Amino acid sequence: MKFPPLSLLDLVRVTEAGGPRQALLNARAIAAHAEGLGFTRYWVAEHHNMVGIGSAATPVVLAHVAAGTTTIRVGAGGVMLPNHAPLIVAEQFGTLAQLHPGRIDLGLGRAPGTDQATLRALRQHPAASDRFPQDVVELMGYFAAEDGTPRIRAVPAPGTDVAFWILGSSQFGALLAAQLGLPYGFAAHFAPDYLDEALHLYRANFRPSAALREPHALVCVNTVCAETEAEARHLFTTAQQSFLGLIRNARGYSLPPVPDIEALWTPRERNHVMHMLGCHAVGDPAQVRAALQAIVTRTQADEVMLVTDIYDFDARARSLALTMEAWR
Template structure:
């Protein structure tokens, strides 16, 4: 069976401010470590009141400090927002603090709106340089040469493992060309999943970091003691996606009994398409759904998104998922 990992959204809710959301993420990681999850990632998002992971490297340090063995990383750093040199310094520092446990997933999108892009003082066309920036970042993690005039201290020599993230064929081709592991965001962009995986595997070139293709795919999984309760918990995520299309931007919402009372037909259609790669139900339902997902995709690792409103219910969800996949 493929390995299990987590993408933690660090959700802010009306009942949980940003500080509590960050502490909940750390607590979730500690439990996930006990339950056998391989890694936990957080993503860079800006100008979003409902997500508290904007300062991604700091969030990673907070989570890693509360765990012992689970890998912790970025899923991902939106590289067009940053100078590669600065990211090398940050993640090199994380690797020195938590050796052998840090992952650096890299995305090409800004992870925000154009207002925030301007506020970050980054060029709107910075994404065009993404392949070159990945290579530059990789070079900063390599051992510094004797005549090298600039080094990313303390990153040089840490060889922090890089990942390419994507939701289209661009990331698949780049990951294959550079011989890097590839993570596909099928938890919100499911349409290109299978073609992108095929492209990545067929064009993969071995590298110093990776000898053979290694693919991860995201999937939304919400587990509870019964199918009915899981479906109710899932309305939190469904409302979040409906809000994207309605322009309602705000905090994560508590679950409701009937999602049809919340979204419009258009919002329902759009959200349902984006959430097509989802498994919602009891442990038995989850086990069957994840087995089918792995059989269909052949991924080496499944990255779970369990977007549940209340912290203890979310802990129960990821515990049930782990138990289901050990049966």
């Protein structure tokens, strides 16, 4: 079996003890660590009004991370385009591409990445997502090389090399990525329900483009690896507590692992959380390898992006190292 490359989606988790500054320093350090291990790309995602996630100003975080790395691709996984004017996003990522040529990815999503009150604070109308396909096309147009025709220019984006991705957790994004001939990333780490159907639709409807001749599907997977299964399951309780907070509408800081997660939730809450976290590979190296292999066999993923939500930095770095060692 040919193993697809591994990449990393960093949630830039903020702890009460460390605060946002430490989370941002950790982001740069873990990206450099992933680069040394041979990961293909490092992404952060746009979330707003969430004290436990430090990547709201996504392009600023990416500039910080890219300056601390040299070869790994760095990008947004993703920018929630309905929150922004395409012109502004083009200016931001054109600037990143000028500073770090050949290394910038721009993954685009149509969800707001926040709650409705924050959406209003962003000065966006809830129906802005309806314009997502048109906004994607407009955004991509700003990166076209200069051709001498009068038009608005998103300086310094024209002619820069930025890799566009469509992200999603349903059929909508899959079909749009196929129509535009772009790579597609599926958020199975929190919404696994439509994984198989979305990938089927993407591949069945894919139209080759100048950007991509063949479909390229990336699958995000929750992954925690430790020397023993018991330790990995213990570390995984940080992610479980985070999702428990989401369903309780009690979003807070990243929490340390607990010895008994069962004491924290009701059976209904457990079922809900574990359904959302259903696409996971948690255990010792052999178990993680087998679980990732099973996901790749099932989905025929061209790339696997790990979401390794571990409270302790050293344990997270060790998890990534063990996973990559097992995967090779």
